[in-house]
Amino acid sequence: MSIMLKVAAFAAFAAMPFSAIAATVTHVFNSTALAPLYGSQGTEWTTADGFLTISSTGGDIFIGANALGVARPGQAVQLYQQLNINETLRFSFAAPVTDVTFGRSAGTFPVNLTSYDETGDAVYSLSRSFPNSIPVNPAVNGPDNLPILSFLLQGVSGTGAGIASITYTTADIPPPAPVPLPAAGFLLLGGMGALYGMRRKKAASEEN
Structure with missing residues (x-):
């Protein structure tokens, strides 16, 4: 028997x-996806796939021709993509992600960057003040590439750049x-x- x-x-x-075996998938949200969304998105905006939510302080999230920033009330249109003092952008993911970077349009980018894990603890930070800028494609997860659930950009002084792209890696587990x-x-x-x-x-x- x-x-x-x-x-x-x-x-x-x-x-x-064997289709249920997990695999890592890299996602890129770039200017191609931003271009059709020109205009104000309110203080909280979620991408079409529901995975990434962006919230702001200091004004509405504004998407320009190829970048995203904060639109302070009464601010000139050409400045909408900036991130100034007392303006922040928080990027929150639906699940922990690794290999997070963001690209920016040309210009100075003096900001404070802080990354948080799924318990809300800060796991990495990076800061630059004018006229210095953080790197064009900073490693948001830090040198250890710890999984994060969100990261915060806080304006230090006037900038001339907006967020042009976001790249991140998820653990993709297809349905069996x-x-x-x-x-x-x-x-x-x-x-x-x-x-x-x-x-x-x-x-x-x-x-x-």
Whole structure:
């Protein structure tokens, strides 16, 4: 009986789909996606896939031709993509992410950057004051690439650059595919039939 159970287990394993194995997927939200969204988005805005939410202080989130920033009330249109003193942008993800970087349009970018894990603890920070800028594509997760759930950009002084792209990596786990039961059944029956044939052959040889 134990041999039959082993055959059945092997048949089920052979028919098992392997599509549910997790894989890392890199996502890029860039100026191509931003361009059709020109205009004010209010103080909180979520991307179409629902995974990234951006919130602001100091004014509405404003998307220009190729970058995103904060629109202070009464601010000139050409300055909407800046991040000034008392203006912040918080980027929150629906699940922890790694390899987070953001690109910016040309210009100075003196800001405070702070990254937070899923418990809300700060795991990395970076700061530059005018006329210095943080790197064009900063490693938001820090040198250890710890998973983060959000990061905050806080204006230090007037800037001339907006957020032009965001790149991040997720652990993508696709839904399991349905188990092909007919195939598993055929394998199980075939194994049981082979086992039955072996037992009959053994019994016949013992009789002789």
